[in-house]
Amino acid sequence: MKTAVYFCTCSGNVTEKIDPEHVRQRLGELHEGVSFFEAGLLCSEEGRESLASDIAKNRPDRVVIAACSPREHEAEFMRALAAGGMNPYLMHMVNIREQVAWVTEDPAEASAKAARLISAGVARAALHEPLEKRELDVCPDAVVLGAGPAGLKAALLLAGAGRKVTLVEKSPLIGGMPVRYEELFPALECGPCMIEPLLGDVLHGELATNIELLTLSELTEVLGFYGNFSVKIKKRPRYADTEKCIGCAECVEACPVSAGNQYNYGMDERKAVYFPFPGALPNVPVLDEALCLRFSGGDCRLCADACPVPGAIDLDDREEIVGRKAGAVIVATGSGVYDCRGLPNLGYGEIAGVYTAPEFERLLAANGPTGGEIVGRDGRAPGSVAIIHCVGSMDKGHADYCSGICCRYALKFNHMLEKKLPGAKVYHFFRELAVPGKEDFALLKHARENPEALFIRYSDIRDLEIRDGGSGPSIIHRPGSGKSETFAAGMVVLCPAVVPAAGAGALAAMLDAPLDGFGFFEELHGRLDSAKSKMNGVYLAGACQAPMDIREAMSRGAAAAGCALSELVPGRMLDVSPLHGVVDAEKCSGCRVCVAVCPYKAISFDPELGAAEINPVLCRGCGTCAAACPLEAIGANHFTTGEILAEMEGALNG
Amino acid sequence: MADSGILAFEPKVVGFLCNWCSYAGADKAGAAQIPYPPNVNIIRVACTGRVDPVFILKAFEMGADGVLILACHPGDCHYKEGNLRAFQRHRILLRLLRDLGVEEERVRFDYVSAGEGDKFVKVISETVEALRNLGPMNGDSSKIHALSDDSHGGFHGQHIA
Structure with a gap:
């Protein structure tokens, strides 16, 4: 040699x-x-x-x-x-x-x-x-999960680059949370006005031909890997044809039954066939099987009969499982909010005048249950409003981090209250105030200048107690030292912590993309590679990663799209590094220790072969499987046992 | 310099360093030109998770007086958790070596980040000093051989992942 x-x-x-x-x-x-x-x-x-x-x-x-x-x-x-x-x-x-x-x-x-x-x-x-590097054909198309700001941005950018996108949305409407908000921080911009053009692009714009929107849909199965995923999506029936329906609402008028509208947190009623709220897109109603008489043994078809377009209401619509191929999956499934009943001292769910911030947003919204009037359940406008910041946030037993967005929307509320209820007192009970951002600080400055706004700092949320004061809630603040104070407020608004979405765990398991200690999707690297999950080909965008505002969610959507565009290029093969583990099937006894230690789920057990198998696309070459294998049946390319021992012997005896 | 006895003894050391943190930490020490004893021969691995305990037994068989495993700090592993696997394996190996009469100080596991050039030098210097004081490797080499050689009945047969 x-x-x-x-x-x-x-x-x-x-x-x-x-x-x-x-x-x-x-x-x-x-x-x-x-x-x-x-x-x-x-x-x-x-x-x-x-x-x-x-x-x-x-x-x-x-x-x-x-x-x-x-x-x-x-x-x-x-x-x-x-x-x-x-x-x-x-x-x-x-x-x-x-x-x-x-x-x-x-x-x-x-x-x-x-x-x-x-x-x-x-x-x-x-x-x-x-x-030798191996090369694999890739599918450059993407599945985007979630049609909120992050998912919409990602879908539009991918579509703009000519990629086919399957946009999967769980709810009947797109736009995520901002379409439900009258005004957005920091500039008090109209939420629907800002985001509707984007929704229009997805539904009817030039790029719409590249985007297949599936509402009422969820991912149910993921097979394959980076570059070559094969997914199954469960599409629940809407009972209204999104192509044929003209959105006239004749069906809604005709429907004889109603129940609380979950999109307005039960603050008003909707029919069994309904629009979540005026302006929700796509502008097509959805039928609630749990409420509809037809699905509880009746033979009602008043909605279908009232419909002026033949076939637009389809009472025979059925659940469907659709399969799609994609090279990339972008998770943009958003977050949830803390359940304020976890802090019973705040009286949420017990005291009529206590609202959560998402509920209050709907009270502020012109398309909300009160047409934008700030009135309580008794129909009266409050003379004062108490806003409790940090509910569940920075709290060991609940969400042990700052949720980042609450102070800014609370200060937005301050601004809107000033306009809508002139002269009303606004009490801000806060533990910490966090108002980052070049435009956002003006909100705090403005609120501080409002003579009706009062800022009261508490050190532990348990120092606050909200009671039903008869004419409205009263807030008792009992600081650790000093004397208690009682504040009467016509309305109390709780700012709940932003928490991982309810389905995050199941989705993470399906994608093999882990969650972090808080339950948000874990980034490949929090600073260097925050648009990627720890699973190759699964990208992250928006509040599924951490609490974030619309601006950041949009940027994260763009970042995820950018990563997918750069890594999966039509006509270009996927380079697979040769530095991966290799199983000697003859030696392998099938103990599966390697399957357990692999941090990337790159190893599976092939029952036919009776041996472990390493997927070189998922393997990152760490070699921990090779060290764990009790039979030395796994080699690590370029770091083989022979190579390492030869180097060691040379160094010791050279 | 002393001309005989234990003071003249210069230990031979093998150091397994992960590519992402500790090897970079060694490079930092190099770039800062901080001198340290030349006894440690560095073997670069992608991750300390690659370090099969058998490598350490083999190192002793080949004449090493000590072995170092330097990993990323907990939470910093480029491969999520290889450093913690290496830590677990090291703990088990120590127990085994104790039975063979090999002193614990001969196999040191530590964390060195890409920024910790100073710590790298400190770990190297301490290790070499400790080994100089211990003297040449005197474990039962036939038993070590039995463990490292027979992969069925040897170390691999009983270690956990």
């Missing part, structure tokens, strides 16, 4: 400590077939070119580069090998700069250590295999 050792002097820097002549001699004593070359600055363009041409000319079997840390130039040297016509994995780099020349005081010791390490590298390289 011919091994070429290239010793880079690093422009003479390394040779101040290490004597290349000593290394050359030592290698000659320890190995056969080694040629030793000294180079001035191998990493320079010139150096790399001469390396490539030298390799092309001399055709060594293996190459050892003794230079700086492989973390610096290894990739460039590998390309130089490839340019010289040699498999780049037949090279090994030895770090004689950071690990020897720069840290060893005595030149004789430095030379001896360098010779040892290079000798170890020669021994290791002898065992290197000519590994």
Whole structure:
């Protein structure tokens, strides 16, 4: 075997400590077939070119580069090998700069250590295999889960790049939370006005042909992997044809039964066939089977009979399972809110005048249960409103983090109350105030200038007690020290913590994409790669990752789309790194220890083969399976047991 | 320099360093040009989760006096949890080595981040110093061989994942 050792002097820097002549001699004593070359600055363009041409000319079997840390130039040297016509994995780099020349005081010791390490590298390289990158066909299309701000943004950007998108939305309407809000922080922009054009683009715009919208739909199965997912989606019946329906609401008029409208948190009623609220898109009603007489043994078809468009109401609509192929799945399923009944001292669900912030948003909304009038369940406008911040947030037993958005919408409420109920007192009970953002601070400034607004800090939410004061709730604040104070308020608004969505766990299990300690989807890296989950090909966007505002959710949607666009390009194959685990099926006993230790779910057990199988697309080459295998049936490419032992022996005996 | 006895003894050490944190930490020490004893021969692995306890037994067989495993701090592992697997395996190996008469100080597990050049130098210096004081490896090499060689009845046969 011919091994070429290239010793880079690093422009003479390394040779101040290490004597290349000593290394050359030592290698000659320890190995056969080694040629030793000294180079001035191998990493320079010139150096790399001469390396490539030298390799092309001399055709060594293996190459050892003794230079700086492989973390610096290894990739460039590998390309130089490839340019010289040699498999780049037949090279090994030895770090004689950071690990020897720069840290060893005595030149004789430095030379001896360098010779040892290079000798170890020669021994290791002898065992290197000519590994090849594999290439896989990919499907460039995407499934986007959730049609809120993040999912909409991702879907539109992907569609704009010509990708086919299946946009899966659980509810009958799209737009997520902001379409339900009259005004948005920080600029008090109209929510529906802002987001409706986006919804129009998804439904009828130029890009709509690339987007298949499935409402009332949920993911039920995910097979395959990065680049080649095959998913199943359960589509619940709407009983109204979104193509034919003209949105006239004749069916709604005709329906004889009604119940509390969940989209207005039960603050008004809707029929069995209903629109969630005026302006909800798509502008097509949905039928509630639990309420409809037809589904409880009756034979009512008043809605269908009232419908002016034949077939627009379809009482024979049935649940469907649809299959789709995709290279990427973008999770944009949003979050939930803390259940305020978890803090009984706040009286939510017991005291009529206590509302949650999402409920209060609907009271503010012109398309809400009161037409935008701030009135209580008794129909009276409150003379004062208490806003309780941080409900469940920063609280060990509940949500042990700041939810980030609540202060800003609470200050938005302050602004809107000023306009809608002039002269009304606004009490802000807060634990911490967090108002980040270049535009957002103005909200706090404005609220501070409002003479009717009063800010009261509490240290523990349990110091607050809300009681029914007869004419409205009263808030008793009992600080740890000092005297109690009682505030009368016509209405109390609780700002609940933003918490993981109810279905996050089941979805995470289906996608094999883990959740973090709080129950939000875990990012591949919180700072470097926050648009990706820990599962290849599964991207994250919006409040499924953490509490966030609309601006951030939109940006995250764009980020996830960007990652998917960059990684899955039509016509380009998916590079699969050869640095992955390999199972020797003959040796494998099928104990499945490897399946349990793999952090990426890249290993499965093949019952037919009776052996474990590693999916190279999912494997990231950590090698923990190889270390765990009790029969040494798993190898780790480029970090094989043989290679590691050879390197070790070379270093100990060189 | 002393010319005989234990003071003249220079231990041979193998250090398994993960590519992402500890190897980068060693590079930091290099870039800062902080001198440390030349006894440790670094073997780069993608993750300390790759370090099969058998490698450590083999290192002793091949003449090492000590072994170092340097991993990412808990929570920083590039591969989620390989560092914690390495930690578990190290704990079990120590028990086994104790039965063979190998001192605990000969196999050190520690966490070194990409920024901790100083800590890397400290760990190396302490380890080399401890091994100098311990003297050459004197465990029962035939038993070590039995453990590292026979993968069915040896260490692998009884260790957990």
